[in-house]
Structures are given as C-alpha cells and as structure tokens.
Amino acid sequence: MDDRKTQKVIxxxxxxxxAQIFPGQRVELDSDTPLFNGGLSLNSTxxxxxxxxxxxxxxxxxxxxxxxxxxxATLGSLAGLxxxxxxxxxxxx
Amino acid sequence: MTTHVENPFMLGLDSNFYLKDEFExxxxxxxxxxxxxxxxAFQDALDSEGKKAxxxxxxxxxxxxxxxxxxxxxxxxxxxAFCNFCACFKESAAKYQGERQKRFVQAMVKEIxxxxxxxxxxxxxxxxxxxxxxxxxxxxxxxxxxxxxAVHREFDLSEVDGISLEGSPLGLSKDGYIEMLKSLGIxxxxxxxxxxxxxxRKKLTIKAxxxxxxxxxxxxxxxxxxxxxxxxxxxxxxxDDEVLAKDLAGICGELRxxxxxxxxxxxxEGTRLDQQIRAGKVADVKPSxxxxxxxxxxxxxxxxxxxxxxxxxxxxxxxxxxAGEIGLNHACGGNGYRASYTLGIGPAAENYMGERSxxxxxxxxxxxxxxxxxIIPIEQGRICSEDxxxxxxxxxxxVFGTVRKADVANFEKxxxxxxxxxxGGYAVETDEDLTLTEVGRENAGNIAFxxxxxxxxxxxxxTMYLSLKNKRNPFHQDAQNIPRTxxxxxxxxxxxxxxxxxxxxxxxxxx
Numbered sequence: 001m002d003d004r005k006t007q008k009v010i011x012x013x014x015x016x017x018x019a020q021i022f023p024g025q026r027v028e029l030d031s032d033t034p035l036f037n038g039g040l041s042l043n044s045t046x047x048x049x050x051x052x053x054x055x056x057x058x059x060x061x062x063x064x065x066x067x068x069x070x071x072x073a074t075l076g077s078l079a080g081l082x083x084x085x086x087x088x089x090x091x092x093x
Numbered sequence: 094m095t096t097h098v099e100n101p102f103m104l105g106l107d108s109n110f111y112l113k114d115e116f117e118x119x120x121x122x123x124x125x126x127x128x129x130x131x132x133x134a135f136q137d138a139l140d141s142e143g144k145k146a147x148x149x150x151x152x153x154x155x156x157x158x159x160x161x162x163x164x165x166x167x168x169x170x171x172x173x174a175f176c177n178f179c180a181c182f183k184e185s186a187a188k189y190q191g192e193r194q195k196r197f198v199q200a201m202v203k204e205i206x207x208x209x210x211x212x213x214x215x216x217x218x219x220x221x222x223x224x225x226x227x228x229x230x231x232x233x234x235x236x237x238x239x240x241x242x243a244v245h246r247e248f249d250l251s252e253v254d255g256i257s258l259e260g261s262p263l264g265l266s267k268d269g270y271i272e273m274l275k276s277l278g279i280x281x282x283x284x285x286x287x288x289x290x291x292x293x294r295k296k297l298t299i300k301a302x303x304x305x306x307x308x309x310x311x312x313x314x315x316x317x318x319x320x321x322x323x324x325x326x327x328x329x330x331x332x333d334d335e336v337l338a339k340d341l342a343g344i345c346g347e348l349r350x351x352x353x354x355x356x357x358x359x360x361x362e363g364t365r366l367d368q369q370i371r372a373g374k375v376a377d378v379k380p381s382x383x384x385x386x387x388x389x390x391x392x393x394x395x396x397x398x399x400x401x402x403x404x405x406x407x408x409x410x411x412x413x414x415x416a417g418e419i420g421l422n423h424a425c426g427g428n429g430y431r432a433s434y435t436l437g438i439g440p441a442a443e444n445y446m447g448e449r450s451x452x453x454x455x456x457x458x459x460x461x462x463x464x465x466x467x468i469i470p471i472e473q474g475r476i477c478s479e480d481x482x483x484x485x486x487x488x489x490x491x492v493f494g495t496v497r498k499a500d501v502a503n504f505e506k507x508x509x510x511x512x513x514x515x516x517g518g519y520a521v522e523t524d525e526d527l528t529l530t531e532v533g534r535e536n537a538g539n540i541a542f543x544x545x546x547x548x549x550x551x552x553x554x555x556t557m558y559l560s561l562k563n564k565r566n567p568f569h570q571d572a573q574n575i576p577r578t579x580x581x582x583x584x585x586x587x588x589x590x591x592x593x594x595x596x597x598x599x600x601x602x603x604x
Binding site for chain 1: 551553554555557558559561562567588589592
C-alpha cells in the first residue's frame, strides 16, 4: 500500500490543524488562500505555532531554514512542502 | 465614537514580522526596532568558559574605537507589582529585599568596576546614562544611591548629556526618593501613566493610583529635576476614543510633562492579559488592529493640540522649543541607535559594542553568582556580519524619521528600498537626506524591516521557532515571570493517529 499523502489530503489535514489551534478563525481556506495578509493573517508567532502543531501532527521536525515566505505563502504551498517532507519520511533507503 | 471591530483570531498587533511582502498591504503597523542585530539564547549561547574568554578578550586587549559615544545602560529588573500586559523581563521586588538586595547592589558595583577599569573603557567619556527595567525606583534609596555613586566614581561623566531613570509612582512617592535622585545627578525621570482611567488601570493591574501619579509629577517638579517624561498607551482594552481624549487632556493638560512617550498596546503572547483576552474574560471593547492606526492619528493630533507638536523620535513628543541636552540619540532611553555603543550592566542588560552584540544572564541569582566569582555574566553573544552592522543606520532611521546620507556608509546599497519608499509616498529624498512623510512615520516599524538583512530575517524566524519549541519567551528567551506556553501547547495538538482514532470512535458512537 502507498503511504504517501497527496497535497490535497495534506491540505485537509492542515485545515484540521488550523481549526484546532486557532479555533476563532473564520477564513475559508482554499489551496491558494494566503496564510498572511489578505488571507489567514498569521503573525510571526502564529506561523511558528502552526509549524509546531503540524510537526506534532505528522511526527516530523522542520528545519528552521524552511521557515520561508515562499513555503508559507498559501495553504497549497505549505502542503506542497509537507508533501515533499513526508515523501522523504516514507521513502525506502 | 469609533466602533471597535473585533477580530478574535488575529488582533492585528503583530510585533515581530520579518517578511518584506507584508509591507505591500500594511494593514498592520509593526513595532519599531529598538535593538539590532538581535541575539538569541539558542543560536548565540556562550556556553563554555573558552568561548566567553575568546569573545571578551577585546575588553582587556583593545582600546575603545570611539571615545565619546557610549551609552551606559543599567537594567534593574525588579517591580513592586506586575502589570498584566507587560512582557519585559522582571522579578518581584519583594523577593530581593534586605540582604538579597545588598548582594544585588554589591554585584552591580563590581560589574561597574570591572567594565570601567578594563582597557577597552579606559579614557572613555560616557554620553548618556539610562536606568531602565523593571522599575529602578523599586530599589531602596540607599541601594540606588550606592549604584549612582559608583557610576560617578568609576566612569568619566564630564561630558554626559544626562542621566535618566525610569520609575513608578510607588517607589518615587516614598519620602526623599526624588530628592536623593536629584542630589546624585539624575536629570530626567520617566514613569508610565499608560491611562488615567481607573477602571482600565484596574483591568491592567496597575497598582499605583491616579492620585499617586499626580503627586509624583508634582514632586518631580518641586524637586527641580530638569525634565520628566510620561508614558501614554493607546488601543488598550476598553480605551475608546473618549477615554483616550481624556487621557490626553489629563496627561498633557494637567500633568504637563516635558515629554510624552506614546506606546501602542501589544498583546504579547503569554502575558496574563493575553490569556484573559483569548479566554474571553476581558469584557466589552477589546484591542483591535483596526482602530490602532486611527488612535495613533488621534494621539498625534491631540498632542499637537496641547503644544506637544515636536516629534523628536517616532514615539517621543515635546512642547519644549529647545529639548536641551536630551540628545536625539538617547532621548528615548538609549538602545544603541545609529553607531552608538551601549554598555549594559545588570541582569538581562543588552550590549552593543561595534560588531559585538551580547546579553547578560536573565537569571538574577546566576548573574549575581557569576559576578561574585569574577566570571563575565553573559549568556549569549555574537559577532555580527559587516552587512548587519552597516544596516543598523537604516534599520534605526525610522525611529528618527530622517537620516543624513553622509551618515550611511553605502547609501546606494539601499537604492531599491529608497526608491520604493519615495514612489509610495512614504519618504522624500533630497541630496542630503532621506525623510519619512507623515504616512511614512505612521509605518515606521514596517519600514525598518525593509532594511533587515536576509541573514537577520532568517535568524529571527529561527529564534522564534526555537524559543516556542523550548517554551521560552520568543523575544528574550527568558523563562521568568511570563507564562510562555503557547496557546496550542496548553491544549496539546493531536497527532494524525489520535485524530483518526477520535474520528473512528465518533463514527462508532454515532452509528
């Protein structure tokens, strides 16, 4: 069985994680919803809170170098990054 | 009266954003930068004696390169009472009374001597002395006097512009305190009024009464202290436009300080007030990013109406025609502006010495122990890159509102940012200088971030990540007196497995 998660599934996971850690947020999260201005309006602390939450969710650790504007631009870009990271996790050596 | 729009998810009060794109739609005003380049306990730990010795070898080997541009900063971390919105490093004054306070003062004096007698500071003249905290006036009179006497004895203050001290009406209203400060050379006293509204003061757990505020202002005037400054906050919970107008009238019209320092409310994560707001326990009006900018404008207009129409620094206003010896570089309490050097003494004090940026231990007991044992009481320090040192002038320029091109080592390096600011109406460029417009001043914090190096932005994100991961204060990485457990860690997020199990059991129950 292929354990790899698709970007769509990861986006759905992220919606759940965001709903859990920011229960007050009311923004509808599409793939291209910005995570900062004009979208979810995360601030820098919340960006890290989200990171720590999905680290727990997937049981992974993110290299701090990956905390870039590009990777966190939209829900889709973040899901894309996680897809790559999770793929590395399940790839046979 | 303004309708306060509440955004329960994001209050729009981001304090530390490091993304240049953020500025493209500046719906949030960010705080101005007071210290740059920043340091981090996790990335810059000086955790071995060898590292420390190497890092501080300059103290006994080199002479100071600029003999007259030194700010001496003393951090006195004690407070008689904790205001619930404050994220500064602080300790309870009640814990450091009697013998413990004596020990603290002895350590301060020893630290003063060690620095003043080092080769690096020999022959230097101090430009400004600032006591901050915490609340320096939380120290007993004899303790403060002993520290001030040591400063006069050990450092050359012959060309000092002033000696300033932050206090609170609780300590300053004690018999003889202000007179003692005056006799030992204090030229400026500042204290936080924040608001004169008794109900809001109660909500913010500000212990000093409005009567004590008035009495302290009167006593400072009577004692003949040259100038005094009061802090006024805006966008506080419950502080609508009418309350703010009354605060302006009370502070500018009645208390009439030499300077008014304005601070917007920051909902620092982890403070008691932050937790109360998030838990819905702060009734009626909440602080909001939507009104923050509007109240900034109200304050500027209101201050001008009372004659405080000279903006010396971004948040520092005066009615005086001649601000006297309050030099721009140090007027706001001295945090290493421009090329000035900051020598910080006391727990949690930050230092900037050319390319070296370092910070003392925040743990008071550890700081005292290391000073007593002759160990340099520093917990973190770094050598900044040439790029970062060069950027300082531009990062700090929004604080002043203007920069002379002659003061910038390589002005053309910032051409892209400067053009963007000018085209956007945020600044005006002439042959001699670059000056922020009104709208530029309004966005001073955001503008400062334009000049951060990429390296510094990346470091800042790492700092935030490592701090929260280790459950420490993301701004100073101290663990004391600020509950720093991020909200989501208080209700631990679930793993994918737990989420799936939960979903399964809900399905079973429902079927």
